[in-house]
Amino acid sequence: MTTACVSIFIGGISRLPESGSLTGMYKALATGPLELGVEGFAGDVQADRRFHGGPEKAVHLYPVGHYETLARQFPEAAASLVAGSLGENLSADLDERQVRIGDIWRLGDTLLQVCQPRNPCWKIDERFACDGMAAYIAQTLKTGWYWRVVRTGRVTPGGTLDLVESNADAHTLYEAMSVWREHRPAVDALLRLAGTPGIASGWRDKIVQRIAFLKTIP
Structure with missing residues (x-):
């Protein structure tokens, strides 16, 4: 069975430092059990529902290993490039080459399905004061991905993601x-x-x- 340790992050609405635009990117490490519904974790909020949130963008995972690459590419932001800082809900040692569209993974009592990549936006550049970071993430396909929740339930920090079902014929x-x-x-x-x-x-x-x-x- 494929398994990965996972950290969970949730947060409310904040403002970006220069434009003052609303964002849900600033999240904190969860320390207690959380309910996970079809639209995401209880206590987690998205600023712009046109592009974030909803049943097919309920949970965002960003591969923790990508932060090292981003820190090398953007050394001026290296100190800020830590797990959770790109607004992800889940951080794990998985990447886009290890998951397939349609994969179902267990997290606590819940089941999650990989359904689409994240589309990085300009707010990433402002968050880290680095022009071109969002474009680099998109160009190198280091986007992370969204899950839909196919079984709701309770999740406890410190758990694992476990692969339950995968279609070998599907694209990674x-x-x-x-x-x-x-x-x-x-x-x-x-x-x-x-x-x-x-x-x-x-x-x-x-x-x-x-x-x-x-x-x-x-």
């Missing part, structure tokens, strides 16, 4: 993002990605729209 998240980011991906590759069981409906819709567009190009 890294492979899926690589296909999606190609300048002109093959329609067959996009069709396979769109048909992956467990993929987020919003991402699937974008893939289908892109397929339709590509079919219009001679």
Whole structure:
């Protein structure tokens, strides 16, 4: 069984240091049991529900190993690049090459399903005072990912993520993002990605729209 130790982070709404824009990126390490529902952890809040939160972005995991890479690339922010600082709910020693779209993992009493990557935004640059950090995260596919909650329940800090179900025919998240980011991906590759069981409906819709567009190009 594949398993990984996990840390849990939750937080409310804060303001970014320069623009004053609202953000839910500033989170604190959870120290007691938490209820996890279909829209995320009790006590965790998202500032802009157009882009964060909801059933298919209920829980965000960012691979803890990526922080070392980011610190090398952006040394001026190295001291601030620690687990939890990118607004993730879960921090674990997993990465995008180790999980597949549709994977189901157990966390405490709950079951989580990998459904889409995170799309990093400009607020990351302001949070760390580093122009280009969000773009670097996107370009290197070090995005982390979102889970949907397929079984709600209670989660206790200090637990593990345990792989329960995986489809060996599905793309890893890294492979899926690589296909999606190609300048002109093959329609067959996009069709396979769109048909992956467990993929987020919003991402699937974008893939289908892109397929339709590509079919219009001679």
